[in-house]
Amino acid sequence: xxxxxxxxxxxxxxxxxxxxxxxxxxxxxxxxxxxxxxxxxxxxxxxxxxxxxxxxxxxxxxxxxxxxxxxxxxxxxxxxxxxxxxxxxxxxxxxxxxxxxxxxxxxxxxxxxxxxxxxxxxxxxxxxxxxxxxxxxxxxxxxxxxxxxxxxxxxxxxxxxxxxxxxxxxxxxxxxxxxxxxxxxxxxxxxxxxxxxxxxxxxxxxxxxxxxxxxxxxxxxxxxxxxxxxxxxxxxxxxxxxxxxxxxxxxxxxxxxxxxxxxxxxxxxxxxxxxxxxxxxxxxxxxxxxxxxxxxxxxxxxxxxxxxxxxxxxxxxxxxxxxxxxxxxxxxxxxxxxxxxxxxxxxxxxxxxxxxxxxxxxxxxxxxxxxxxxxxxxxxxxxxxxxxxxxxxxxxxxxxxxxxxxxxxxxxxxxxxxxxxxxxxxxxxxxxxxxxxxxxxxxxxxxxxxxxxxxxxxxxxxxxxxx
Amino acid sequence: xxxxxxxxxxxxxxxxxxxxxxxxxxxxxxxxxxxxxxxxxxxxxxxxxxxxxxxxxxxxxxxxxxxxxxxxxxxxxxxxxxxxxxxxxxxxxxxxxxxxxxxxxxxxxxxxxxxxxxxxxxxxxxxxxxxxxxxxxxxxxxxxxxxxxxxxxxxxxxxxxxxxxxxxxxxxxxxxxxxxxxxxxxxxxxxxxxxxxxxxxxxxxxxxxxxxxxxxxxxxxxxxxxxxxxxxxxxxxxxxxxxxxxxxxxxxxxxxxxxxxxxxxxxxxxxxxxxxxxxxxxxxxxxxxxxxxxxxxxxxxxxxxxxxxxxxxxxxxxxxxxxxxxx
Numbered sequence: 134x135x136x137x138x139x140x141x142x143x144x145x146x147x148x149x150x151x152x153x154x155x156x157x158x159x160x161x162x163x164x165x166x167x168x169x170x171x172x173x174x175x176x177x178x179x180x181x182x183x184x185x186x187x188x189x190x191x192x193x194x195x196x197x198x199x200x201x202x203x204x205x206x207x208x209x210x211x212x213x214x215x216x217x218x219x220x221x222x223x224x225x226x227x228x229x230x231x232x233x234x235x236x237x238x239x240x241x242x243x244x245x246x247x248x249x250x251x252x253x254x255x256x257x258x259x260x261x262x263x264x265x266x267x268x269x270x271x272x273x274x275x276x277x278x279x280x281x282x283x284x285x286x287x288x289x290x291x292x293x294x295x296x297x298x299x300x301x302x303x304x305x306x307x308x309x310x311x312x313x314x315x316x317x318x319x320x321x322x323x324x325x326x327x328x329x330x331x332x333x334x335x336x337x338x339x340x341x342x343x344x345x346x347x348x349x350x351x352x353x354x355x356x357x358x359x360x361x362x363x364x365x366x367x368x369x370x371x372x373x374x375x376x377x378x379x380x381x382x383x384x385x386x387x388x389x390x391x392x393x394x395x396x397x398x399x400x401x402x403x404x405x406x407x408x409x410x411x412x413x414x415x416x417x418x419x420x421x422x423x424x425x426x427x428x429x430x431x432x433x434x435x436x437x438x439x440x441x442x443x444x445x446x447x448x449x450x451x452x453x454x455x456x457x458x459x460x461x462x463x464x465x466x467x468x469x470x471x472x473x474x475x476x477x478x479x480x481x482x483x484x485x486x487x488x489x490x491x492x493x494x495x496x497x498x499x500x501x502x503x504x505x506x507x508x509x510x511x512x513x514x515x516x517x518x519x520x521x522x523x524x525x526x527x528x529x530x531x532x533x534x535x536x537x538x539x540x541x542x543x544x545x546x547x548x549x550x551x552x553x554x555x556x557x558x559x560x561x562x563x564x565x566x567x568x569x570x571x572x573x574x575x576x577x578x579x580x581x582x583x584x585x586x587x588x589x590x591x592x593x594x595x596x597x598x599x600x
Numbered sequence: 601x602x603x604x605x606x607x608x609x610x611x612x613x614x615x616x617x618x619x620x621x622x623x624x625x626x627x628x629x630x631x632x633x634x635x636x637x638x639x640x641x642x643x644x645x646x647x648x649x650x651x652x653x654x655x656x657x658x659x660x661x662x663x664x665x666x667x668x669x670x671x672x673x674x675x676x677x678x679x680x681x682x683x684x685x686x687x688x689x690x691x692x693x694x695x696x697x698x699x700x701x702x703x704x705x706x707x708x709x710x711x712x713x714x715x716x717x718x719x720x721x722x723x724x725x726x727x728x729x730x731x732x733x734x735x736x737x738x739x740x741x742x743x744x745x746x747x748x749x750x751x752x753x754x755x756x757x758x759x760x761x762x763x764x765x766x767x768x769x770x771x772x773x774x775x776x777x778x779x780x781x782x783x784x785x786x787x788x789x790x791x792x793x794x795x796x797x798x799x800x801x802x803x804x805x806x807x808x809x810x811x812x813x814x815x816x817x818x819x820x821x822x823x824x825x826x827x828x829x830x831x832x833x834x835x836x837x838x839x840x841x842x843x844x845x846x847x848x849x850x851x852x853x854x855x856x857x858x859x860x861x862x863x864x865x866x867x868x869x870x871x872x873x874x875x876x877x878x879x880x881x882x883x884x885x886x887x888x889x890x891x892x893x894x895x896x897x898x899x900x901x902x903x904x905x906x907x908x909x910x911x912x913x914x915x916x917x918x919x920x921x922x923x924x925x926x927x
Contacts, residue, residue, distance in 0.1 A: 280855040280886035300927050306855045306886035307804065 136185045136209045137193075140200040143174050143507055149201045149377060150174040157189040163209055170206065175377030176474070177505045185212035199377075280306040288313045378472040389534045393450070393570035397529050400583040404545050404561045406593045407431045414599050421600065422487050429465075429519050430489040432542050432565075435589035436517055437461050437482050443582040447514050448537045450572050464513035464533055465493055467500040468523065474500050475533055477513040486599050521545060521563065530568045538569035538579070540586075604784045607777040609751035610640055610716075612784070613758035614678060618648050620788070621676060624762060627654040628663055628680030628716075637682055638718060638777055664690035664715060668698050668767075671713040676762055684719035684771060685728045691736075698767040699742030714761045718774035720812055720862055722911045725774075727899030730907075732811075732863035737769050738840040738872070744768040744793055745840040749814035751782040753837060756791030764793060773812040780815060796843035798850070802830035805924050806854040808847060808873045810836040813860050813912060820917035829925045839869050844876055851877045855886035856924050860917055865893040887927040892920045 140150055153171040157163050168180035169189065190208035194200055277285070277292070281304055285292055288309070295312050297304035366372060375383075411426055418426040440447040440461050449456045463481035467474050476496040478484075484492060499505050516533040521544035528541040543564040550560040565586060569579045604612070618624045626641055626648075632655035635642030645653040656663050660681055667679035681687045687694075694715065702710045721730035738745050746761060746768060748754040754772070761768035796808075799818055802825075809817045814835040821831035832850050836842060851857050857877050859870040870891040877889050894900075894910060901907050 278855075278886045279883045283883045303927065305927070 134212045136212045137205050138207050140202050140204045140206055142202050143179050147174045147176055149199050151199050152194055152196055154196055155192055159189050161189045163187055163189050175381040176510050177507050178503050179507055185209055187212035276303055281309055284309040382472055386531050389531050392534055393532050395568050396571040397568050398579055399564050399566045400587050402563045402565050402587045403591050404563045407590055408561045410593050422491055424490055424494045429493055430486045433489050433517060434486050435586045438589055439582050439585035440515055442585055443578055445574050445578050446538050446582050448573055449535045455573050458514040462512050462514045464516035465496060466518035467497045475516055476500050476505055476509045527564050528566050532568055532570055537573045538567055541566040601783040601785050603781055604751045605778050606751050606754050606780040607640055609755040609784050610758060613755040617759060617762045623676045625652045625675055626678045627656050629656060629658055629682050631680050660686055660690040661693055664693040667713045668711055671711045672709050676712050678714045678716055681717040683729050684717040684733055685731045687717055695740050699740050710765050711767045712765050713767045714770050716770045718772045720773040720775055721900040722775045726902035730900035734771055734839055735868040746793055746838045747771045747811045749811055749835050751784045753791050755784055756789050759790045760793050776812050794838045794841050794843060796846040797835045797837055799833040799835050802832035804829045804854055805831045805856045806850040807831050807833045807858050808836055809860040813862055816914045816917055817860050819914035820921055823918050824921050847873055847876050848880045851881040852884040855884050857889045858920055858924055859891045861893045862912055863894055864896050865891050887924055890924055
């Protein structure tokens with residue numbers, strides 16, 4: 134029996150992957166779950182495990198090919214066992230069904246292929262009782278035909294706003310078109326793009342409890358980014374092709390800005406004591422742990438402690454309520470030459486300063502080497518961005534959805550500061566800038582959170598645990 | 601423009617082509633002196649003589665076989681099968697020979713032949729004078745199948761069929777012969793094979809049909825139009841090759857599709873149209889594709905009430921359209 138292997142869904146919103154290298158050549162024996170190819174995507178690099186034991190057959194795509202999720206990549210011949218119960222993708226990323234395409238509607242909850250049989254039409258002629266028995270409804274009572282889905286997507290329509298005129302209240306294509314016409318007549322001036330993105334973002338937001346019930350994941354949906362303003366290319370202009378990472382960043386940033394009302398604030402932190410502690414311990418730290426002691430673990434440690442005190446900053450907005458996250462999974466923004474990636478330091482609240490330093494170093498090394506795994510970039514609950522490493526002093530970051538806030542530690546610079554007793558002293562000052570989702574938090578908790586971080590950092594002394 | 605019946609248009613088509621090109625000949629049972637059982641060839645024998653309008657023995661295999669030979673040797677024969685029901689003995693000639701000769705001979709030979717045959721029920725013809733067997737031929741690569749619904753198209757498509765370098769099956773709905781009248785332009789016009797015709801434009805339901813059903817569908821669509829549902833009626837005209845582009849365009853525009861044919865539905869033109877819509881229009885569909893056709897029973901019944909039950913009517917089509925409109 135020959136089995137065709139397809140490109141797995143390698144993470145949320147990943148739509149394609151590049152076959153970086155074939156690890157098995159035609160004719161090679163392959164064990165079940167053994168890696169057969171290296172794949173890189175806009176987010177991560179991964180290896181595709183074999184769904185069966187057998188012999189590698191034909192490579193259907195050469196190395197370097199970009200393959201959409203679900204696209205066929207190779208065959209495995211002479212498979213002796215049943216296809217593994219788990220799809221190749223589930224071996225890598227639990228909770229994501231590869232059969233659910235990126236285009237599926239989260240409102241629907243079921244793929245189109247599983248929609249009820251088209252019997253309701255015939256039932257229309259029967260008694261009302263019969264027709265309601267065969268009501269064209271999906272799991273959530275909304276049976277959407279492909280045409281309705283397409284129009285809703287195109288015109289950014291919230292289908293809950295429409296009363297269906299079809300059989301058993303089904304929303305028809307005509308209903309959507311009439312609704313769009315009414316809506317657009319009422320609001321003639323622009324805004325369509327914004328609405329589209331809003332609707333897209335709303336659909337992309339994870340439903341409440343999604344994390345608690347990984348067995349029934351929400352279908353992953355690729356929201357349509359707002360359409361670009363038409364531009365013309367002049368002589369001498371250069372068009373730089375979009376990499377998958379560029380596209381993903383563009384999509385994410387647009388969606389985030391349209392999803393969360395961003396509020397911004399900043400505190401100044403006196404890092405002089407941290408700088409001294411760091412200088413004192415640096416050599417010993419390097420000797421003991423093999424990595425340089427940077428400012429990052431100090432700030433990370435203070436942030437984690439502050440998040441414990443102010444859990445509404447370690448949270449996610451849902452329509453049912455604000456979901457306070459139990460774990461602190463700290464996202465660490467890593468700048469790359471051609472983009473940006475945010476690996477996640479899982480269970481950061483359980484790590485010591487040294488543990489944080491080591492884990493952060495490992496993540497940023499692997500991010501720069503393109504060696505992140507799927508699980509390294511998922512599940513973040515709060516993001517810390519060390520923009521100061523780039524020399525900036527005041528930054529306005531965009532929230533990493535679906536988190537509640539993002540904190541930027543800007544450059545530490547020596548400045549004259551008025552200190553106790555109205556004296557002027559040279560201190561190592563750092564701006565801590567926070568962008569927070571104003572739906573979840575107001576200025577008060579955000580400011581309290583910042584002050585909590587500030588106090589911890591300014592209280593660092595010889596007794597602070599570094600090891 | 602003069603108003604003519606469907607059969608007059610067919611007769612004129614043959615006559616004009618015979619006058620235009622002396623390679624065109626007509627052959628079949630009683631097509632000569634009698635002028636055909638339906639009078640489709642009336643007057644041709646007198647005008648063009650027995651060398652070009654040939655009465656044949658009652659042997660369909662021979663009629664088509666001889667026509668194939670004549671076609672390969674440079675004539676443009678029109679072979680008439682008295683009723684499509686009787687085409688069976690000629691099927692071997694049509695499928696095994698006519699359809700394959702160009703391919704088999706690597707383009708050395710081809711068969712510029714037309715096989716005309718009346719089909720369809722509703723004329724109290726019972727089992728052996730009422731069938732609609734077009735789907736059977738549409739399955740065969742190498743054949744073209746046309747079914748005109750109006751006098752205009754009957755003449756224009758017949759001309760195209762005669763001038764086509766390969767075998768064309770030209771099926772005429774026998775009930776349309778004298779029931780359907782319409783304007784037929786003067787002069788040498790041709791309706792292209794492979795192009796459907798939009799009978800009436802609409803935006804809610806696309807109806808794909810052909811032959812006599814085109815008129816029934818237009819009537820039913822008009823009824824729905826009175827209630828604010830606009831139907832786009834598309835006369836397929838050529839059943840092989842189907843006008844895929846028009847099918848896709850109309851289906852996408854409307855999002856709801858009804859395919860109507862007199863023949864039973866299993867493995868039929870309606871099946872093929874539905875498949876095309878499923879393949880190319882999935883995202884645009886706002887309802888399941890619906891098909892309406894004859895029942896799956898071996899023949900059109902003889903008993904008048906049963907024949908009435910069997911045959912489609914504008915009212916039956918309207919009922920289906922209303923289900924689709926309500927969906």
